[in-house]
Amino acid sequence: xxxxxxxxxxxxxxxxxxxxxxxxxxxxxxxxxxxxxxxxxxxxxxxxxxxxxxxxxxxxxxxxxxxxxxxxxxxxxxxxxxxxxxxxxxxxxxxxxxxxxxxxxxxxxxxxxxxxxxxxxxxxxxxxxxxxxxxxxxxxxxxxxxxxxxxxxxxxxxxxxxxxxxxxxxxxxxxxxxxxxxxxxxxxxxxxxxxxxxxxxxxxxxxxxxxxxxxxxxxxxxxxxxxxxxxxxxxxxxxxxxxxxxxxxxxxxxxxxxxxxxxxxxxxxxxxxxxxxxxxxxxxxxxxxxxxxxxxxxxxxxxxxxxxxxxxxxxxxxxxxxxxxxxxxxxxxxxxxxxxxxxxxxxxxxxxxxxxxxxxxxxxxxxxxxxxxxxxxxxxxxxxxxxxxxxxxxxxxxxxxxxxxxxxxxxxxxxxxxxxxxxxxxxxxxxxxxxxxxxxxxxx
Amino acid sequence: xxxxxxxxxxxxxxxxxxxxxxxxxxxxxxxxxxxxxxxxxxxxxxxxxxxxxxxxxxxxxxxxxxxxxxxxxxxxxxxxxxxxxxxxxxxxxxxxxxxxxxxxxxxxxxxxxxxxxxxxxxxxxxxxxxxxxxxxxxxxxxxxxxxxxxxxxxxxxxxxxxxxxxxxxxxxxxxxxxxxxxxxxxxxxxxxxxxxxxxxxxxxxxxxxxxxxxxxxxxxxxxxxxxxxxxxxxxxxxxxxxxxxxxxxxxxxxxxxxxxxxxxxxxxxxxxxxxxxxxxxxxxxxxxxxxxxxxxxxxxxxxxxxxxxxxxxxxxxxxxxxxxxxxxxxxxxxxxxxxxxxxxxxxxxxxxxxxxxxxxxxxxxxxxxxxxxxxxxxxxxxxxxxxxxxxxxxxxxxxxxxxxxxxxxxxxxxxxxxxxxxxxxxxxxxxxxxxxxxxxxxxxxxxxxxxxxxxxxxxxxxxxxxxxxxxxxxxxxxxxxxxxxxxxxxxxxxxxxxxxxxxxxxxxxxxxxxxxxxxxxxxxxxxxxxxxxxxxxxxxxxxxxx
Numbered sequence: 004x005x006x007x008x009x010x011x012x013x014x015x016x017x018x019x020x021x022x023x024x025x026x027x028x029x030x031x032x033x034x035x036x037x038x039x040x041x042x043x044x045x046x047x048x049x050x051x052x053x054x055x056x057x058x059x060x061x062x063x064x065x066x067x068x069x070x071x072x073x074x075x076x077x078x079x080x081x082x083x084x085x086x087x088x089x090x091x092x093x094x095x096x097x098x099x100x101x102x103x104x105x106x107x108x109x110x111x112x113x114x115x116x117x118x119x120x121x122x123x124x125x126x127x128x129x130x131x132x133x134x135x136x137x138x139x140x141x142x143x144x145x146x147x148x149x150x151x152x153x154x155x156x157x158x159x160x161x162x163x164x165x166x167x168x169x170x171x172x173x174x175x176x177x178x179x180x181x182x183x184x185x186x187x188x189x190x191x192x193x194x195x196x197x198x199x200x201x202x203x204x205x206x207x208x209x210x211x212x213x214x215x216x217x218x219x220x221x222x223x224x225x226x227x228x229x230x231x232x233x234x235x236x237x238x239x240x241x242x243x244x245x246x247x248x249x250x251x252x253x254x255x256x257x258x259x260x261x262x263x264x265x266x267x268x269x270x271x272x273x274x275x276x277x278x279x280x281x282x283x284x285x286x287x288x289x290x291x292x293x294x295x296x297x298x299x300x301x302x303x304x305x306x307x308x309x310x311x312x313x314x315x316x317x318x319x320x321x322x323x324x325x326x327x328x329x330x331x332x333x334x335x336x337x338x339x340x341x342x343x344x345x346x347x348x349x350x351x352x353x354x355x356x357x358x359x360x361x362x363x364x365x366x367x368x369x370x371x372x373x374x375x376x377x378x379x380x381x382x383x384x385x386x387x388x389x390x391x392x393x394x395x396x397x398x399x400x401x402x403x404x405x406x407x408x409x410x411x412x413x414x415x416x417x418x419x420x421x422x423x424x425x426x427x428x429x430x431x432x433x434x435x436x437x438x439x440x441x442x443x444x445x446x447x
Numbered sequence: 448x449x450x451x452x453x454x455x456x457x458x459x460x461x462x463x464x465x466x467x468x469x470x471x472x473x474x475x476x477x478x479x480x481x482x483x484x485x486x487x488x489x490x491x492x493x494x495x496x497x498x499x500x501x502x503x504x505x506x507x508x509x510x511x512x513x514x515x516x517x518x519x520x521x522x523x524x525x526x527x528x529x530x531x532x533x534x535x536x537x538x539x540x541x542x543x544x545x546x547x548x549x550x551x552x553x554x555x556x557x558x559x560x561x562x563x564x565x566x567x568x569x570x571x572x573x574x575x576x577x578x579x580x581x582x583x584x585x586x587x588x589x590x591x592x593x594x595x596x597x598x599x600x601x602x603x604x605x606x607x608x609x610x611x612x613x614x615x616x617x618x619x620x621x622x623x624x625x626x627x628x629x630x631x632x633x634x635x636x637x638x639x640x641x642x643x644x645x646x647x648x649x650x651x652x653x654x655x656x657x658x659x660x661x662x663x664x665x666x667x668x669x670x671x672x673x674x675x676x677x678x679x680x681x682x683x684x685x686x687x688x689x690x691x692x693x694x695x696x697x698x699x700x701x702x703x704x705x706x707x708x709x710x711x712x713x714x715x716x717x718x719x720x721x722x723x724x725x726x727x728x729x730x731x732x733x734x735x736x737x738x739x740x741x742x743x744x745x746x747x748x749x750x751x752x753x754x755x756x757x758x759x760x761x762x763x764x765x766x767x768x769x770x771x772x773x774x775x776x777x778x779x780x781x782x783x784x785x786x787x788x789x790x791x792x793x794x795x796x797x798x799x800x801x802x803x804x805x806x807x808x809x810x811x812x813x814x815x816x817x818x819x820x821x822x823x824x825x826x827x828x829x830x831x832x833x834x835x836x837x838x839x840x841x842x843x844x845x846x847x848x849x850x851x852x853x854x855x856x857x858x859x860x861x862x863x864x865x866x867x868x869x870x871x872x873x874x875x876x877x878x879x880x881x882x883x884x885x886x887x888x889x890x891x892x893x894x895x896x897x898x899x900x901x902x903x904x905x906x907x908x909x910x911x912x913x914x915x916x917x918x919x920x921x922x923x924x925x926x927x928x929x930x931x932x933x934x935x936x937x938x939x940x941x942x943x944x945x946x947x948x949x950x951x952x953x954x955x956x957x958x959x960x961x962x963x964x965x966x967x968x969x970x971x972x973x974x975x976x977x978x979x980x981x982x983x984x985x986x987x988x989x990x991x992x993x
Binding site: 041042043044046047050051053070094095096098099100125132133136145147148149151177181185255256257259261262263264265362364365366367368369372375376377379396398400402404405441442443444446 | 527528529531532534549551553555568572575576578579580581582610614630631667669671672673674675676678768769770771772773774776777779781860862899900901902903904905906907908910912930932934936965966985987989990991992993
């Protein structure tokens with residue numbers, strides 16, 4: 004199915020709703036075109052184009068909900084999927100947490116769609132990959148990478164009169180370059196809504212330089228160090244705070260945002276006052292959808308303001324139960340920063356470690372949000388404002404909450420991609436004191 | 448394992464509904480799942496369309512998979528049913544070799560025309576990519592099996608059990624946990640049925656019916672006063688079995704050290720949920736561990752994940768060769784170490800087998816996703832690295848003529864590639880029970896069930912947590928500990944392996960969400976072991992205050 008216009012989506016959804024005999028009915032419609040190229044050992048290994056579309060019908064009788072999905076769009080199929088959702092609703096046990104569907108909402112006009120990304124050709128993809136491969140090959144290094152692009156639309160309508168529509172595009176690129184003797188490794192990642200902003204050559208050059216410069220790594224003792232986290236390294240730690248903003252978990256006492264005595268940390272200072280974390284669907288650098296999957300408007304929300312926890316996200320059920328504003332979980336994380344570049348942060352560092360990338364991040368203790376993981380693909384010792392030499396990789400055990408209380412300085416935010424979740428964020432490079440490295444790794 | 452999947456399962460809130468789903472899944476009525484969509488004759492005729500099209504377009508090899516993937520999830524919390532989802536995904540994937548290069552195409556239109564178009568797309572991709580091809584594909588030969596079939600040996604098809612029975616079972620388990628004082632409980636039942644038909648230009652036509660089952664829960668205990676909370680996950684295993692796994696037979700229950708009950712080939716979810724609530728209370732009150740060196744006694748429900756990360760992954764040949772460098776990582780088990788024939792991966796008692804045939808395991812199938820008959824083979828023998836895990840286009844690189852038969856794709860819409868087989872530590876030859884093992888330890892920790900896990904991209908440095916930790920003092924269990932994680936280097940760790948219990952204690956556990964590839968694919972795999980002792984491992988304290 005092609006990407007439907009707003010009018011086409013409206014007409015199709017209207018037709019589906021006309022088949023409904025349930026108390027309430029809600030229909031979500033989406034379609035995406037995905038293209039990808041994967042390469043390794045300086046050679047393309049796989050590539051693919053996947054087009055998928057899906058229509059999800061949710062039918063409710065009282066508090067009994069049935070959900071059915073289909074990817075065929077002829078009239079008979081549309082009626083069939085509505086009937087199936089209704090049959091499943093009749094079979095379902097009553098869900099005491101069921102919330103009636105929302106009525107009409109007002110949404111801001113989204114800015115997530117860039118026509119040039121939707122119009123990408125197979126040749127453009129292979130050219131982007133070729134440019135990356137050429138950089139690695141000319142340095143006698145070995146590249147492995149992944150390029151993917153998406154263009155899609157989503158729309159929803161329900162029997163209460165709600166209608167929402169959005170189109171979006173996205174491209175993510177990552178590359179790992181290793182020296183031919185496997186002694187050095189470097190990494191770079193980029194994410195944009197507009198593929199014309201993607202420069203695979205310069206990104207691969209950065210990864211290649213890191214690989215060449217990291218080839219003679221020295222072992223230094225693990226312990227507490229001042230670190231400079233590049234945005235890609237910060238992303239995998241910061242997103243754990245972002246994923247943990249759910250009010251119910253905190254209210255139920257099973258979150259790092261819960262407190263002794265059955266309370267939560269809402270309204271309290273959690274981290275350094277230079278930390279402000281928000282989401283904004285209309286941010287031009289990181290635009291996201293202006294509505295959430297259940298039809299609630301997505302607006303600019305400040306989650307942590309000058310170190311103070313300002314807002315939690317809520318399911319509609321939990322917001323009603325707690326008599327709170329039903330703010331949906333956000334899509335893109337943005338952190339305020341300063342004006343300094345990564346190089347400026349390095350220049351101002353007496354002794355420290357530059358971290359390109361962190362990997363294999365896992366919860367160790369959800370109570371304190373203690374995380375573990377390792378540095379990877381370019382870790383360097385800094386002294387007197389200069390990178391002195393590459394160091395062997397470390398394992399860390401650190402909580403992003405503790406880390407943000409040990410903040411030294413923030414640089415200029417830039418768009419980056421989490422290697423763990425594939426999500427895009429706008430984050431500054433950050434200088435942190437007393438970051439806890441607990442052991443050494445021989446991995447390159 | 449993929450982090451997001453793990454978090455969703457560990458939290459098991461709404462996230463439990465977001466388990467890996469095949470592409471193009473649609474929800475179906477449970478009764479529809481029991482109706483076959485197509486007979487073998489129809490599948491063979493469609494498969495031949497792909498094979499003939501590929502040949503006519505110049506392919507030197509082609510295979511086609513027609514797959515129907517059925518999943519069922521039942522998710523509950525406390526007294527509530529959160530969701531019941533039945534999904535079905537049906538389609539075909541065609542893989543070809545043209546100009547020595549792979550190409551892949553897939554379609555959800557399982558018709559002669561849909562299959563022809565998917566094949567043409569696969570050929571076009573192979574031709575376009577051959578421009579970058581440096582190493583033409585060399586396939587190891589494999590016999591033509593003709594028309595054959597294989598089925599997971601199940602006693603009870605979970606899809607035939609009524610939804611009501613499943614909901615009642617989970618709600619009963621939840622009620623038992625709440626009666627014993629749990630603050631919250633989430634429970635989940637996950638059923639999988641892969642109906643896969645494979646055919647290749649080499650003359651094999653293979654029909655397989657694969658079943659997997661996983662009951663799971665997370666019992667939370669919150670001490671509101673102190674603000675502390677602990678989660679105790681189920682002592683179940685995901686299994687390559689039918690619904691009979693939930694029978695909880697008396698002969699499959701094991702009284703373990705520290706008064707715990709463990710399970711072997713069937714599982715009692717109600718009993719375990721009650722135990723979980725009791726233990727979660729003790730977990731909060733437990734003593735915080737003193738960091739330092741301990742002898743670790745690791746129970747099989749914990750061991751599997753350490754094996755998965757530190758043995759299963761580094762012996763995957765695609766990682767060794769660099770194909771996963773940008774995502775899952777490479778491996779410290781480089782070819783020179785294998786060629787030396789004396790690389791001491793572990794102590795002399797350490798023997799690992801890779802196995803795609805083990806009954807009850809997640810990885811067990813008759814044939815892999817490129818038509819190779821499955822088998823078992825040695826990876827580590829008497830502590831020495833002797834082989835890798837490799838498929839048809841890889842074994843020539845390690846001078847072997849026969850694929851190991853561990854090629855897998857998570858769905859018809861994804862291309863198949865080398866995936867981990869069941870990799871298991873062989874039981875000890877000496878007759879030892881876990882109690883006898885513990886009696887020989889002066890200062891140690893007995894660890895039950897997998898917890899936090901992390902390992903570097905070449906699989907040297909790892910850190911593992913767990914669920915239950917018991918202090919061992921002078922040969923005796925001396926109460927529960929908390930805040931425990933151990934860190935080690937893979938080679939040092941396996942060389943510190945001092946004792947392995949015998950066959951009587953050997954059990955399987957595993958995971959559905961072994962992640963690899965870009966776009967990422969999930970693989971289901973089991974790992975077996977008996978309780979095992981490691982000497983002098985570094986233990987850290989993970990307690991922090993924020």
